Amino acid sequence: MGGGVHDWRLEPDGTLYSYFTSTFLMVFALLALDYPKDHPVLVRAMQGLRAFVYPLDEGLHLQETNSLVWDTSLIKHALLESGLKPDHPAIERSLRYLLSRQQTKRTDWALKNPGVPAGGWGFSDINTINPDMDDTSACLRALTPAVCQRGGEYRSAWERGMTWLISMQNRDGGWSAFEKNTDKKWPQWLLPFHDARTVWTDPSTADLTGRTLECVCRFTGLDRRHPVIRKAVTWLAEHQQRDGSWFGRWGITYVYGTWAALTGLAAAGWDLRHPTVRRVVRWLLRTQRRDGGWGESCRGDRERRYVPLSFSTPSQTAWALDALIAVHDRPTPEIKAGVRCLLELLEKQDPRVFRYPTGAGLAGQFYVHYHSYGYIWPLLALSHYRNKYSHVDE
Numbered sequence: 001m002g003g004g005v006h007d008w009r010l011e012p013d014g015t016l017y018s019y020f021t022s023t024f025l026m027v028f029a030l031l032a033l034d035y036p037k038d039h040p041v042l043v044r045a046m047q048g049l050r051a052f053v054y055p056l057d058e059g060l061h062l063q064e065t066n067s068l069v070w071d072t073s074l075i076k077h078a079l080l081e082s083g084l085k086p087d088h089p090a091i092e093r094s095l096r097y098l099l100s101r102q103q104t105k106r107t108d109w110a111l112k113n114p115g116v117p118a119g120g121w122g123f124s125d126i127n128t129i130n131p132d133m134d135d136t137s138a139c140l141r142a143l144t145p146a147v148c149q150r151g152g153e154y155r156s157a158w159e160r161g162m163t164w165l166i167s168m169q170n171r172d173g174g175w176s177a178f179e180k181n182t183d184k185k186w187p188q189w190l191l192p193f194h195d196a197r198t199v200w201t202d203p204s205t206a207d208l209t210g211r212t213l214e215c216v217c218r219f220t221g222l223d224r225r226h227p228v229i230r231k232a233v234t235w236l237a238e239h240q241q242r243d244g245s246w247f248g249r250w251g252i253t254y255v256y257g258t259w260a261a262l263t264g265l266a267a268a269g270w271d272l273r274h275p276t277v278r279r280v281v282r283w284l285l286r287t288q289r290r291d292g293g294w295g296e297s298c299r300g301d302r303e304r305r306y307v308p309l310s311f312s313t314p315s316q317t318a319w320a321l322d323a324l325i326a327v328h329d330r331p332t333p334e335i336k337a338g339v340r341c342l343l344e345l346l347e348k349q350d351p352r353v354f355r356y357p358t359g360a361g362l363a364g365q366f367y368v369h370y371h372s373y374g375y376i377w378p379l380l381a382l383s384h385y386r387n388k389y390s391h392v393d394e
Helices: 021-030 040-050 066-080 089-100 133-150 152-167 196-200 207-220 227-238 252-265 277-285 298-305 314-327 332-348 351-355 374-391
Strands: 055-056 059-062 359-362 366-368
Touching: 021 040, 066 089, 066 133, 066 374, 089 133, 089 152, 133 152, 133 207, 152 207, 207 227, 207 252, 227 252, 252 277, 252 314, 277 314, 314 332, 314 374, 332 374
Parallel strands: none
Antiparallel strands: 055 059, 359 366
C-alpha cells in the first residue's frame, strides 16, 4: 500500500485480522499519524466495518466479527451426532463451505512454528490469515465422517488440518488460541486488565487444551502413551483448581473449562477412578441447581471464582451434562435430572435464559451471545446421552 502502510495483515475486506476492535484501533492510529481520511487503507477498513452492523429490535448492533466458520462446524457436527444422514443436503453444503475456508498460507503463527504446512481454520467467514486451535478442531470433527466415507480432497484437507493442530502444541503441553510458545507473565503485572495475560499473550488454557485433546484422541487413535497426549494430560492435571474445576477462557467460565478438560481427559483414556476425576464430578454435582441444570454468571471470569446464576442456561447445562456422561457408564440420577432440565428449557424458550451470554470475550468488558448455542450444545449432549445409554438397562 502507498503511504508507508503495508497490508500484510489486512483481510480482503479491509479489516485488520477480521475483528472490529483491531480495525477500530488501526483506523484511529493511522488518523493520529495524519493519514488522510480518503487513504485507501482507511476507506477499505471503514467499508469492512460497515458489514459488521446489523439491525436488532433494540436498534443497530455492531458485532466484533461474524462466526460463520465456528457456527457451521459446530452445527454440522451436532447434526451428525444426532443421526442426520451424511448425504443430507445441509451436510453436503456445509462440507463444501468448510473445505473452502481452510487456510493454506503461512502467516504469523509460522514464526514460532516454522516448517509446518498451513492447514488451520479461522473463526469467521472473512478470516483468511489468522487460524486458531478451537475452530480447527471443530472443523476436523465436522469433516471426519466425509474423510471416512469419501477420502480424496476431504482426507487431504483433514490430514493437513490435524498435522497443523498437533504441531501447535506449546512446550508446556497445552494449547493456546492462535500461536505457539508466546506466553509471557509480565503483562499481568503491568497492564490494567483482569485478563491481561490472555489478551496480550497467548497462554495455554484448559478449555483449548481439553477440546484439542478430545479431538486428537478421538479421531487419530493416539492415547496417553504418545508424548503429545501425555504432555497435554499432565498440563491439565497440573492446572486443575483446588475445588476440582478448570477455568475456561473462551466460554463462561468454570462450567465451560471443566467440561472441555474432562471430556478431553476421558477421550485420552484417563483412569476415571483417578482422584482428579472424582474431584471434578463432586464439583459438578455441587454446582448443579435444584432444577437439575447449571447456570454460571459472567462475573466468574472477572472474579476468578465460580459465581452461580439464579437460573439454568441451555448451553451450560449441556456442557455439565456432557461432562458427566463422558465419565459414567450408566445414567445417574443427577444426569437424568440434567436431561429433564434441558428438555424443559428447550420447551419453554425463556428469552432471558436463551439470551444470556455464555461466550467469553474480554473479562468484565464484553461477552458473546451465540444465537445457536442454546440449540447446538443441548442437541450434542442429548445425542451423547442417547448414543451411550440407549442399550443400558437402567
